Amino acid sequence: MSQQTNKVLPQGVAESDFRAALEQFRALLGAENVLVESEQLVSYTKIMMPGDVARNTPSAAVTATSVEQVQGVVRICNRYRIPVWTVSTGNNFGYGSAAPGQRGQIVLDLKKMNRILHIDAELGTALVEPGVTYQQLYDYLQEHDIPLMLSFPAPSAIASPLGNTMDRGVGYTPYGEHFLMQCGMELVLANGEIYRTGMGGVEGDNAWQVFKWGYGPTLDGMFTQANYGICTKLGFWLMPKPPVSMPIEIKFEEDTDISDIVEFIRPLRLAQVIPNAVVIAGVIWEAATCNTTRAQYTTEPGATPDSILKQIQKDKNLGAWNVYACLYGTREQVEVNLNIVRGALQQLGKGKLVTEEEAGGTQPFDYRAKLMTGVPNLQEFGLYNWRGGGGSMWFAPVSQARGSECDKQYGLAKQILNKHGLDYVGEFIVGWRDMHHVIDVLYDRTDDDERARAEACFNELLDEFEKRGYAVYRVNTQFQERVAQSYGTTKRRVEHALKRALDPNNILAPGKSGIDLNNGFEL
Amino acid sequence: MDPKRRFLLKGMLASGAGGALLGSAGLAQAALGANRTGRVPTLLLSGSTEIENSFGAGVRAALPPGADFRPLRAGHVDAFAEACRSLSGNRPLRLIGMLDDASGELLIARARHAGARVSWLGLHAVDNRQTRHQIVNAPGTRTAVLALGEQLGTSAAGFALKSEQPFSEGRDLSLAGRRAGATTSDWATHLGHALAEPGRPVDSAALAARSARLEGRFVSFVIEV
Known part of the structure; x- marks a missing residue:
């Protein structure tokens, strides 16, 4: 039996109590599912935030394989007052990954609870456990020839639908606002009881995955981005696979075009001519995802000069802004909608439309097309090689879907990032009436000075955006207390x-x- | 005073970790205890030909003749996938390697998912001005940190080495050097050597002859299944 070789304890827990708790975890889960040796825990400390690793070091990690085991873990934690940080697959890169939010918390890793419990091909619903990945779900749909399409975030292959939805993540299809598509949760509460939302509490009911509201207060939302329960099952809706999907890109030459782009897109999105969560991606984002690194152009420290960004734009055949949208339906429907988009673009008088055929399988078009048509891939990990050094924090303020708002946010973000010697690596995701402005604050964790600048930059981004009435919808664990204040x-x-x-x-x-x-x- | 010894003492003073650090005389002794891998097969994963010719050369040089060793071909499209598969296999093995940041991030996630043991996780940034190294390691690979520090201290132009010890009561190790004019080319070769066989004496001249210059940003790792 492995003994604890690390010296980390949960806050406020005596060593003897922790040892007793570990014994009970072993009895419940089996010794192989109770990780206490340093070597077993190093991978749980892999963070991309600027703080020291020690801040997010667990005292132990435990893996459960059933709801009953999760209930048992919670009861033991209650008995000894042990704080427990739960992860589904723990691949929430840039938001905290699998590391606990506070030093000493034990990690409850639900990766082994990975059963696809039900797929209804006719109703387009799924019910899954926390450890299921989008790739697993995609493979299942392919193997069983089920004509349904997934919506997922960029690290799609290894991310968990349950984890992403519980953290209110977004994707790139018409079902891209994932929490909107959620239908039915099962949660283990802190006292060990099981609570099911919506219709899930009704004995013999079969509408759990089709009717969200149930009866009385609807509490699903309060369990997302929260710590009131551990989600052990999640239901959600899947889009019927359309006969035709036509991904398109529209390239815009100047970064000052952002306001016009948003005004051009919004009516098309609201009218569902373009039904998916459209992306408007900046030049560095697109360059990095097609394997361009900063070092290929400069090794000078600081923000990358605009002259180099223009050169990259030219070399890689990118726009300053690159709009990705997808049209879905029958061939006739897609044709009609494409004509509407072309007409609107002609009226706008700028922007070059590129079809899949014209893109010819090149990146970044290819991975963007996959994201919009439900094919998992990991191409966007290229972002981490832009600057390198393992530092990444998502700064994700929301705004109205108005050109003037996006223009204001873009200008402010770039100015603050550049002031701290960092680059604007951002994209806007067009929601129903909102914009998720997603910026990857990339920095080199090996450089103490750059780490300090990245941290100061993130604080300044939060402060300055807040002064103008903006706040983020999601943040990494280092800044969660600060964002709550907003x-x-x-x-x-x-x-x-x-x-x-x-x-x-x-x-x-x-x-x-x-x-x-x-x-x-x-x- | 021997320059190596002077360098280490300076580092000990800089980090405030005097009591926790070993001097160079203690290295070999510590290494004997640290070499716990026995004869588990070693799999080498190099993210590029440059890594294979530097870090990989160090790993090859360290392993004794006849060691069960298999390199995964750098840049081969299936190498990463094979490494990931090996993490989930039943066969005990040691995966040593160096990758770019994106691939390294993915590999560590896969290692965690497979329940593998990660005894070394390093971030490295190297350009023509300096090298920077940030390590999170389990106690068993502390010797490799010291070996890297010793090598950087004797041959790197300018460097910063930080080793975080999040699981121990000992303090973090932080070393830095600003010496001008020396080469930075063989740090990766020495690191590969130190991670592969911490107890094996280093033939610096032979390693230098094998090493190729390596610049950029990298993730190094030792993972045991």
């Missing part, structure tokens, strides 16, 4: 009242989204 004290007091009621011992992921009973918020 949303106001009343919200925090309500959240802590719920926490106190549902998890009085504060064992479930304390600190998640700034919710931690040690914060002292009272309603």
Whole structure:
């Protein structure tokens, strides 16, 4: 039996109690599912945030294979007041990965709960466990010749639909707002009880994955980006695979075009002529994902000069902004909608439309087309090689889908990033009426000075955007307390009242989204 | 005073970790305890030909004749996939390698998913001005950190080496050097050697002859299944 060789303890837990808890975990899960040796835990410390690794080092990691085991883990944690940080597949790169939010928390890794419980080909629904990946689901649909299409984030192959949806992630298809497509959760509460949302509590019901609301208060949303329960099953809707999918790209030459692009796209998106979550990606993003690195152009420290960005744009045949959209339906429907898009573009008087045939299988068009048509891939990992050094933080403010707003956000973000010697590597994802402005703050973790600049930059981004009424929809674990402050004290007091009621011992992921009973918020 | 010894002492003072650090005289002794791998087969994964010719050359030089060793061909489209598959296999093995950041990120995620043991995880940034190395390692590979520090101290133009010890009570190790005019070309070869066989004496001249210059950003790792 492996003994704990690391010296990390959960906060406030005596070593003897922790040892007793580990014994009980072993009895419940089997010794091989209780990881306490340093070598077993190093991979859980792989972070991309600027703080020291020690801040996010677990005391142990445990893996469960059933809901009953999750209930058992929660009961042991309650008994010894051990804080537990849950991950599904832990591939939330740039948001915290598989590392716990606070030092000493144990990680409950649900990777082994990886059963696809049900796919309804006629109704287009799925019910999965936390460890299921999009690749696994894609393979299942292919093997069983089920004509349904997935929507997923860029690290699609290895990410978990459950994890991404619970963190309110987005994809690039018409079903790209993943939480909107969620239908039915099963949660293990802090006291070990099982709670099912929507129709899930009704004995013998078969509408759990088709009707979201059930009866009385609908609580699904409060369990997302939260720490009130551990999600062990998630239902969601899948889009019927259309007879024709036509991915297109529209390249725009100047970075000052962003306002016009958004005004051009919004009516088409609202009218569902373009039904998918359209992407408007900047030049570095697109260059990096087709294997361009900064070092190929310059080794000088600091922000990459605009003159080099223009050169990259030219060399790689990119736009300053690259719009990716997809049309779906019958051949006739797609043809009609394509003509509408062409007409609108002609009216705009700028932008070059590229079809899949014209792109000829080249990157980045190819991986973008795959993302919009439900084929998993990992091409976007190329972002991590742009600057290199392992640092990445997603800064993701939302805005109205208005050109003036996007123009303002882009200008402000670029100015702050460049001031700190970093690059604007961003894209806008066009939601129904909103924009997710997603910026990858890439930096070199091996460089102490750059780490410090990245941290200062992220703080300044949060501060300056907040002054103008903007806030992020999601953030890495290092900044979750800071972002919670942006949303106001009343919200925090309500959240802590719920926490106190549902998890009085504060064992479930304390600190998640700034919710931690040690914060002292009272309603 | 021997320059190596002076370098290490400076580092100990800089890091405040004097009590926790070994001097060069203690290296060999520590290495004996650290070489726990026995004769587990070694798989080498190099992310490029340059890595294969530097880091990989060090690994090859360290392993004794007849060692069960298999390199995965650099740049081969299936090499990464094969390495990932090996993590999930039943056969005990040691995967040593160096990749670009994107591939390294993916590989570590796969190692975690497979429940493999990661005893070394390094980030390296190297250009013609300096080298920077940030390591998270389990206690068993501490000797390799010291070996890398020793090599950088004697031959690197300018360097920063930081080793985080998140699981131990010992303090982190932080070393830096600003000496001008020396080469940075063989750090990766020495690192490959140190990770493959911490206890094997280093023939610096032979290693230098084998090594190729390596610049860029890299992730190094030792993973045991």
